[in-house]
Structures are given as C-alpha cells and as structure tokens.
Amino acid sequence: MDARELALASLIHDTSGPGEPPVGPPVGRRGWRPRRTKNWSCSLIVAALVGAFGSSFLYGYNLSVVNAPTPYIKAFYNETWYRRHGQPIDPDTLTLLWSVTVSIFAIGGLVGTLMVKMIGKFLGRKYTLLVNNGFAISAALLMACSLQAGTFEMLIVGRFIMGVDGGIALSALPMYLNEISPKEIRGSLGQVTAIFICIGVFSGQLLGLPELLGKERTWPYLFGVIIVPALAQLASLPFLPESPRYLLFEKHDEAGATKAFQTFLGKADVSQELEEALAESRVQRNLRLVSVFELLRAPFVRWQVITVVITMASYQLCGLNAIWFYTNSIFGKAGVPQDKIPYITLSTGGIETLAAIFSGLVIERLGRRPLLIGGFGLMALFFGMLTVTLTLQDQAPWIPYLSIVCILAIIASFCSGPGGIPFILTGEFFQQSERPAAFIIAGTVNWLSNFVVGLLFPFIQKSLESYCFLVFATICIAGAIYFYFVLPETKNRTHAEISQAFAKRNKAHPPEVKADSAMAEEKANSQPETDPSSTLDSYGQNRIV
Known part of the structure; x- marks a missing residue:
C-alpha cells in the first residue's frame, strides 16, 4: 500500500467526533470539508420502491390481512372440522388453531432469517430478493386455494411460507438499501422499508372491506393478491444493479461496482466514492464473513449487539403487532359497533402510513435517537390512557371513541420512530463482514418476539381484560430508558465514528480503529524503512471476526 492509499484508508475510518474537523488535508475555509449534495438519483429511488414493494410491503400486508376475514376463516375451520370429525370444534381448540394461524407467520420469518446469510453469500442482495419471490408466489397459491380444496392446513402452511418470505425480505432489503445509499440519506432511504410496511398494512385493511374482498366467498382472494407485488418485483428488479459494496467486498468485481x-x-x-470503498476494502481484504457465534463473542461490538437485541425486542413486544393482528377484536371490546369496525380499522392504516x-x-x-426515545415514551403514555378508557367504556357513550383516538395515537407514535429505525441501526452498527450475522441476530429476536405476541396476546387479553395493555406500556418505558442511557446518535456518522461512540462502554476498541491509529502514527513519523502495508496486514490477519 503506497502513501496515497494509506491516507485514503485513514480518511475512511476517521474517528473524529461529529463536531470536530475531519482527519485529512483541509478543504475549503477553516479546514472544513464541504458537504456533499444529497443526490436522490432516479435509479436509487426506483431500487428502493421496487425492492420495498415486493418485500416489506408484503410483510405489512400479511400482518393486517387476517383481520377482516377472521369470522369467515373461523367458520371455515369449524366446517372442515365438522366434516372430518362429525362434531363442531371446541371453542378453546378453535382459539388455539387461530392463534397458530396468526403466529406461525413469525416462525416462518425466523426460518427465513436463518437462511439469509447462506443465500446472500452466493446470490448477493439483489438476487436474494428475486429468489425470495418464489416463496411469496407459492404461499399465495396455497392460501388462495385452501377454501376450494376444503383444507385449512393449506392456509396455515401458506402463512408459514409467507413468513419465510418476510424473514428473508426484512434482512436482505435493509442490507441492500444500506449499501446502495450515501450516508447523507441513509436514514431517509432506510425508512422506505417502514413506509412500505405501513402501506402494506393499509392495503390489507382496504381490500378487507366488505365492499371489496372481505366477504364469505371472496376472502381467499385476499391472500391471492400477494402474487401481484412478487411478480412486479420479478419483472423490474433485474434491470437494477447489485449492491456496489457487495460486488467490491465479496465478489472483488471493481468494474461492476463502478458501474453500480x-x-x-x-x-x-464516481472516482471518489470508488476510492473510498477500495480503501475500506483493503483494510478488510483479509477478513471473512463473521459467524453469529463469533459476533456474539467479539468484545468490541458487545453493546452494539445488546442494543440491537433490545431494539428488536422492543419493536415487537411494544404491543403494536397485537393491535395489527387483533384490531377488530380490540375495537369490538372498546364498544365499537360491528358494522363500523372495518372502516375505523382502515383509519389506523392511513395514520401509520402518514x-x-x-x-x-x-x-x-x-x-435516530430522539425519534426512538420519543416514540416509545409516547406509546407508553397512550397505552396507559387506553387502559383507562377501556376500563371506563361503559360510563359514557363517547368513551369508546376516545379509545379509538388512543389506538390511533399509539400507532402514530410507533410509526414515527420505532417502526423503521431498528432496521437502520442494525445496518449502521456493523461493518460489511459483520452485517449478515448481525441481521440474523436481529431477525431471530424480531420473529421470536413476533411469535410470542401473536400466540399469547389472545390469552393475555382474556386474562387481564382491559389491563393487558399495561404490559406493553411497561416494555415501552423500559426500552425508552435503555435508549436514553446507551444509544448514541448515528445520524450522518461513519461506521468508525459509531464504533468509537460504543468503545468506552465496550472497554475495547474495534481493531480497525487501532489499525487506523497505527497508520496515522507511521505517516506522522515518516519512516521510509517501515512498510505501512505490513502494519495494516498484520491487523487484518490478527483480527477476530
């Protein structure tokens, strides 16, 4: 590595604080480097929209689509059971069967998350998303044909396969968006994942209206619609490039990365962007992909891993999915007339999208930090208010509508902060070689927590009645307190700067920061007899990943 490459590597891993001048030669007045223009290119926007429409949109859609046809699906289960066993299904068995139908989506998601690293290593980010559409199409066909075949197991298996699709999508899509976006707009582009989850939820509610597909004979088509976004992504995503960082770091395809x-x-x-990526690539050139076990043991990312686990657990256990899965039931308990529930449910999807x-x-x-802390804090407040209104709903005719306002406020608080930031933080906390393992850990916590909520909430609601939401309020408060004391701001910061923010708490500096310090010292001493590349190589070879 010559002196110019050494300077580039040092520049990429600059660890100066957000308020200090960057390391390197002064550019412009007072040594400050001018900001880059936020460049939202057409290809970047199309990649985000197409990727999210065929991925996170389907995740959101499958969260809400089971709400409207609930009575028809339960009637289908009862009819099938009676035809097979000659007697109606026991109410407790029906509740358990319905809970499994809802929550098995999360088990599929866990399986999909565990598959991401293996598939992504060989196919890359883009082709992982493309292959993933096969799961969505097969799940759509199974669920759409379940009523005609008279087999409710097809619906349950289809939900499981759709969960696999969601597990792969919610890991591969954030990685793809994180790697194709400049750091100046990394957060905004990453929020496309959350926006399309909300649009998917809203679409599931809209199509579930009785005037559309929420009828006794047409509810299977609600699940068949899933095939449309999958085919749209299959038709358009092949014309967009692969992640340039994946091409450069893992495929060593410099020409392909330049074109991307x-x-x-x-x-x-794109010489500047390419040189920066090449310098980072040289620092990591002796590194292999980190396993989950190695990432869990690495001391210099210990608090990053803990923070991701708590963020994802809070994301799922905060109670929002309970509202999405069981909106109709909650509004019914709040005293809303049955014929008005689908339309009020539709308002929740509109609020969360906005x-x-x-x-x-x-x-x-x-x-990220204020939105996350503020979002969970407001959710705790409105969960407390919802508990009060549900307890007093028989005292006045207007109180049930106050419950609706609280539910809408909870949804708005979630989607304005905690709804998308966990996926962004997982991509920002870890470098290229650590990122797939980090998303496996995050996804595992995400889907296991999702499964717990989907399976247990009907029984929690039955046991605690109107006080069930105090459980979620407690979780939100605990999450907000943790983020206040532990989470650093990651806005517009490099991986090296974020690692430095965690270094004191980890009591261990990341190896690349040590390597940078060594390179800077060599450069300052200007000793010609010392080969800088040997110093860098030794750090790369000895690094624990």
Missing part, C-alpha cells in the same frame, strides 16, 4: 455506483449516484465520475412518511422526512434532521 454510477447508476445509483446518477453521475459518471406517520412513517413523516419519520422519513425528518429522520436526517432530528436523528
């Missing part, structure tokens, strides 16, 4: 940079950044001259868009617009101004 040019496409996503919308300009011909809140997610708001979060995408302000995340690069306010940062």
Whole structure:
C-alpha cells in the first residue's frame, strides 16, 4: 500500500467526533470539508420502491390481512372440522388453531432469517430478493386455494411460507438499501422499508372491506393478491444493479461496482466514492464473513449487539403487532359497533402510513435517537390512557371513541420512530463482514418476539381484560430508558465514528480503529524503512471476526 492509499484508508475510518474537523488535508475555509449534495438519483429511488414493494410491503400486508376475514376463516375451520370429525370444534381448540394461524407467520420469518446469510453469500442482495419471490408466489397459491380444496392446513402452511418470505425480505432489503445509499440519506432511504410496511398494512385493511374482498366467498382472494407485488418485483428488479459494496467486498468485481455506483449516484465520475470503498476494502481484504457465534463473542461490538437485541425486542413486544393482528377484536371490546369496525380499522392504516412518511422526512434532521426515545415514551403514555378508557367504556357513550383516538395515537407514535429505525441501526452498527450475522441476530429476536405476541396476546387479553395493555406500556418505558442511557446518535456518522461512540462502554476498541491509529502514527513519523502495508496486514490477519 503506497502513501496515497494509506491516507485514503485513514480518511475512511476517521474517528473524529461529529463536531470536530475531519482527519485529512483541509478543504475549503477553516479546514472544513464541504458537504456533499444529497443526490436522490432516479435509479436509487426506483431500487428502493421496487425492492420495498415486493418485500416489506408484503410483510405489512400479511400482518393486517387476517383481520377482516377472521369470522369467515373461523367458520371455515369449524366446517372442515365438522366434516372430518362429525362434531363442531371446541371453542378453546378453535382459539388455539387461530392463534397458530396468526403466529406461525413469525416462525416462518425466523426460518427465513436463518437462511439469509447462506443465500446472500452466493446470490448477493439483489438476487436474494428475486429468489425470495418464489416463496411469496407459492404461499399465495396455497392460501388462495385452501377454501376450494376444503383444507385449512393449506392456509396455515401458506402463512408459514409467507413468513419465510418476510424473514428473508426484512434482512436482505435493509442490507441492500444500506449499501446502495450515501450516508447523507441513509436514514431517509432506510425508512422506505417502514413506509412500505405501513402501506402494506393499509392495503390489507382496504381490500378487507366488505365492499371489496372481505366477504364469505371472496376472502381467499385476499391472500391471492400477494402474487401481484412478487411478480412486479420479478419483472423490474433485474434491470437494477447489485449492491456496489457487495460486488467490491465479496465478489472483488471493481468494474461492476463502478458501474453500480454510477447508476445509483446518477453521475459518471464516481472516482471518489470508488476510492473510498477500495480503501475500506483493503483494510478488510483479509477478513471473512463473521459467524453469529463469533459476533456474539467479539468484545468490541458487545453493546452494539445488546442494543440491537433490545431494539428488536422492543419493536415487537411494544404491543403494536397485537393491535395489527387483533384490531377488530380490540375495537369490538372498546364498544365499537360491528358494522363500523372495518372502516375505523382502515383509519389506523392511513395514520401509520402518514406517520412513517413523516419519520422519513425528518429522520436526517432530528436523528435516530430522539425519534426512538420519543416514540416509545409516547406509546407508553397512550397505552396507559387506553387502559383507562377501556376500563371506563361503559360510563359514557363517547368513551369508546376516545379509545379509538388512543389506538390511533399509539400507532402514530410507533410509526414515527420505532417502526423503521431498528432496521437502520442494525445496518449502521456493523461493518460489511459483520452485517449478515448481525441481521440474523436481529431477525431471530424480531420473529421470536413476533411469535410470542401473536400466540399469547389472545390469552393475555382474556386474562387481564382491559389491563393487558399495561404490559406493553411497561416494555415501552423500559426500552425508552435503555435508549436514553446507551444509544448514541448515528445520524450522518461513519461506521468508525459509531464504533468509537460504543468503545468506552465496550472497554475495547474495534481493531480497525487501532489499525487506523497505527497508520496515522507511521505517516506522522515518516519512516521510509517501515512498510505501512505490513502494519495494516498484520491487523487484518490478527483480527477476530
């Protein structure tokens, strides 16, 4: 490595604080480097929209689509059971069977998450998303044909396969978006995942209206619609490039990475971006992909891993999925007339979509930390208010509508902060070689927590009645307190800067930071007899990953 490459490597891993001048030669007045223009190229926008429509949209859609046809599906289960056994199904058995139908989506998601590293290593980010559409199409066919075949097991298996699709999508899509976006708009582009989850939820509610597909004979088509986004992604995503960082770091395809940079950044001259990526690639050139076990044992990312686990657990256990899965039941308990429930449910999807868009617009101004802490804090407040209104709902005719306001406020608080930021943080905390293992850990916690909520909430609601939401309020408060004391701001910061923010708490500096310090010292001493590349190589070879 010559002196120029050494300087580039040092520049990439600059660990100066957010308020200090960057390391390197001064550029412009007072040594400050001018900010890059936020370049939203057409290809970058299309990649985000197409990727999210065929991935996170389907996850959101499958969260809400089971709400509207619940009575018809339960009647289908009862009819099938009677035909097979000659007697109606026991109510407790029906509740358990329905809980399994809802929650097995999360078990499939866990399986999909565990498959991501293996598939992504060989296929890359883009082709993982493309192959994943096979799961969505097969699940759609199974679920759509279950009523005609008279087999409710097809619906349950289809939900499981759809969960596999969601597990792969919610790991591969954030990685893809994180790696194709400039750091200046990384948060806003990452929020596209959350926005399309909300749009998917809203679409499931809209199509579930009685005037559309929420009828006794047409409910299977609600699940058949899943095939449309999958085919749309299959038809359009092949024309977009693979992640340039994947091409450069894992495939060592510099020409392909250059072309991908040019496409996503919308300009011909990408020499600066390529040189920065090459310098980072040289620092990591002796590194292999980290296993989950190695990442869990690495001391210099201990608190990053803990923070991701707590973030994902809070994301699922905060109670929002309980509202999404059982919206109709909750509104019924709140005293809302049965014929008005589908339309009020539709308002929840609209509110969460608007809140997610708001979060995408302000995340690069306010940062991740205030949105996350504020979102969970507000959720705890409104969960407490919802408990009060549900307890007093028989005292006045207007109190049930106050419950609806509380539910809408909870949804808005979630989607304006906690709804998308966990996926962004998982990509920002870890470098290229650690990222797949980090997403496996995050996804495992995500889907296991999702499964617990989906399976246990009907029984929690039955046992605690109106006080069930105090459990979620406690979780939200605990999460907000943790983030207040532990989570650093990651807005517009490099991986090296984020690692430095955690270094004191980890009581261990990341190896690349040590390597950077060694390189800077060699450069300052200007000793010609010392080969800088040997110092860098020794750090790369000895690094624990």
